[in-house]
Amino acid sequence: MGAERTSHISLSGIREMFALTTQNAINLGLGQPDFDTPVHIKEAAKEAIDAGFTGYTPNKGYPELIDAIAHYYEQYGIYAKQEQIICTSGGSEALHLAFEALVNSGDEVIIPDPGFVAYSPLTRVAGGIPVSARIEADDGFRMQPSTVAECITDKTKVLVINSPANPTGAVQRYDELRGFVELANDYDFYIISDEVYDKIIYDGEHVSIGSIDSDRVIVVNSVSKTYAMTGWRVGYAIAPNAIVEEMLKVHQYIQACAPSISQKAAYAALNGPQETVSSMVKEFRIRRDAVMQHLKGLAECVTPEGAFYVFPRFFTPETSLDLTKKLAKAGVIVVAGSAFGHFGQGHVRISYAANQQSIDRAFQIIKEQLLMR
Ligand SMILES: Cc1ncc(COP(=O)(O)O)c(C=O)c1O
Incomplete structure (x- = not known):
């Protein structure tokens, strides 16, 4: 059935993690800013609709x-x-x-x-x-x-x-x-x-x-x-x-x-005005620094210079997939490094496009789970 072209492709590993999401889980798996589209941009869209x-x-x-x-x-x-x-x-x-x-x-x-x-x-x-x-x-x-x-x-x-x-x-x-x-x-x-x-x-x-x-x-x-x-x-x-x-x-x-x-x-x-971009980036930088601080002693991690992800290797013998499944059950969604290719194995992608409180709480849970081994 179907064409080989598509049958050889699997759904993104990121989606797999979302399938495990429980209610109230903290989602650090997302690849999108947690900010709303700036108002002047939304207004332009409304005007476009009204103008036909x-x-x-x-x-x-x-x-x-x-x-x-x-x-x-x-x-x-x-x-x-x-x-x-x-x-x-x-x-x-x-x-x-x-x-x-x-x-x-x-x-x-x-x-x-x-x-x-x-x-x-x-x-x-x-x-x-x-x-x-x-x-x-x-x-x-x-x-x-x-x-x-x-x-x-x-x-x-x-x-x-x-x-x-x-x-x-x-x-x-x-x-x-x-x-x-x-x-x-x-x-x-x-x-x-x-x-x-x-x-x-x-x-x-x-x-x-x-x-x-x-x-x-x-x-x-x-x-x-x-x-x-x-x-x-x-x-x-x-x-x-x-x-x-x-x-x-x-x-x-x-x-x-x-x-x-x-x-x-x-x-x-x-x-239009670009201030919303700089304030978003400023906020991401604060969170990046907070995440790097949280990771100390738990993982080795290159300090990211851009985007809104960190890609640590936690100090645990578990595969990244097992670790992410365990974390998902405990209420934190992150993505296994293996979703990004063979050489991503052992790493986990954590998105910090989430508010500071969620990030802090998520790391509390991550710490507990790593200690529970
Ligand atoms: C590296 C990279 N390229 C491209 C995209 C696609 O983004 P969009 O189609 O929303 O422009 C993404 C989205 O996550 C991305 O991370």
């Missing part, structure tokens, strides 16, 4: 939004033309379109391991073969050009990078990004750069690899995390025109356009 902005927009997104996206990326040294941008239903769709546009059957796609859950299944849906590039705690969980070099074969078509990273919070350095570009040029492959956490950075700064090389790079981003808009479903890709045209073909038939009302909201987000 409720039909299809141009497939690639309405022109003012495309301009706003282009303008947003100027801060990272990317000066994209309208035809190099496509607005999608979330970064998720932009990733999907990029894989569809680039990957032929049997092509290899190098993905970070541990890495975001979508990269491997999307590679497979496109007919490609995911190749894990191991990310090491000793390197601060930053993907290394030398590791990528070891993964390259004559079938390599795409390298996926993600900075700041889910699930580790690592932020790539300029020299590392340069290294990836040099490899892409030497071995003739593309780079998909997932930048959805670009604004959620505590140490260092975001560098878009698209500013180093624009011919081989597909930048993917969205308003989901930065503006607490995960449910609005607006993302985008910036890529060479020829690739955008290929992405458009798939987008046009599976999606037509991103939701019109959400596009207006995204415009207000990108074009």
